Amino acid sequence: MSKTVLIVGGGLAGTIVANGLCRQLGNELRSGAVNITMLGTTETHMYQPGLLYIPFGRMREQELYRDQRRVLDRRINFFVDPAKHIDVEKNQVTTNGGRTFRYDYLVLATGSRIMPQNIPGMKEAGHWFYDIEGARKLRDALGSFQGGKIVVNVNAPHKCPVAPLEVTFMLYEHLKAKGLWDKTELTYTYPIGRLHALEPVAHWAKPEMDRLGIKYETFFNTESVDPASKTIKSMEGVELPFDLLITIPPHQGQQVIEDSGLGKGGWVPTNTKTLHRDGSTNVFVVGDTTNIPISKAGSTAHFEADVLIDNLSTLIQEGCMARDYDGKVFCFIETGLSSGTYVWFNYTTPPNPGPPSQMVHWFKLAYNRLYWLSARGLL
């Protein structure tokens, strides 16, 4: 009987896994011993890191999207039919469209989503760039901004640990170029006692912000936002006024994960090395939706996906797992509109970023294009 690999979620992790499996299981796909099915929510695939550039007019919306069927290997059965209930006891997934998909191996790759509605007033008064509507609204708000107080507000947990710093430094350059910096007070807030979760990045960011005149407030966990008085208040008791609030809202995993009883907040308890869902031998979790305590980032999703491809194909071909995930994360960091740096670490190696350079910025810009090759599994 043909073995079915069912992948729920066609974002970065799901797509890399699906394409990688096609590469490794060519013979099995040809003979019909294996089939691969993916469930997604849209016909298009969005390059999320590009959202950062939309408010600054540095990328056009259409550059963010590709037809998912063209990004996927043609041998994958792709359905735009979101999973509604995932039953890991019965090995089946039912969908919004009323279909039932049975599986031998299940890959959960449903990612994470922003939840501004979880903080009173945030949805009404906040701007963000973590989805396309938000990025458009922020582009308009920046377009009409004539000076005043801007707060860049970071909430836990959130994906892409570096985007908040990037947007802050990009804002500085953007406002400077428009001649508005002298009329602006920019304050960056962060949940813990330093400016970034990664210690060396925090050490680098502090003197940079001091030099540029960017203010900051650490130990700031948002309690509420008051749209009427335009103030944001922290659980720690600090209140900041704003004319423009740019927030990185807190995140959760998807509703279907919660509704299926697979993890509180949509985060699936996952083995940090094998990527098995805790308690399952045929369910794997990859990308943002794991509860692994590491950065929720595209690079994490990519490195996890590479391990999963090797393990799943070896399981199918030889009945054993190939290798462990070592916790590797790699991030490019834009330090302005024309310079960048990068940092990597894993479960045992601490991070150590190099000095910012124009070259690294060009690499990141190049990666913005190369993303599609990596999703296809060619990079």
Next chain:
Amino acid sequence: MADRQTIDARGAFCPGPLMELIAALKLAQLGDEVEVLSSDKGSVTDIPAWVNKVGHTYVGTVEHDGYWSVVIKKAK
């Protein structure tokens, strides 16, 4: 019934033990306990300091071989 969950943040460089705790508390119920395992000695002072500042309850810390277990209770 109050719950207890453990976050194993040993060797977690990013987002790190305190950020994991903050995230977990958002999903916890009043009275639930969260235990954070951390190999970063800074957590021993950082976590209780933050917990007291925002009004949760610091339950205690136990030192193990190369890591610490810090327990707190959601109080608001």
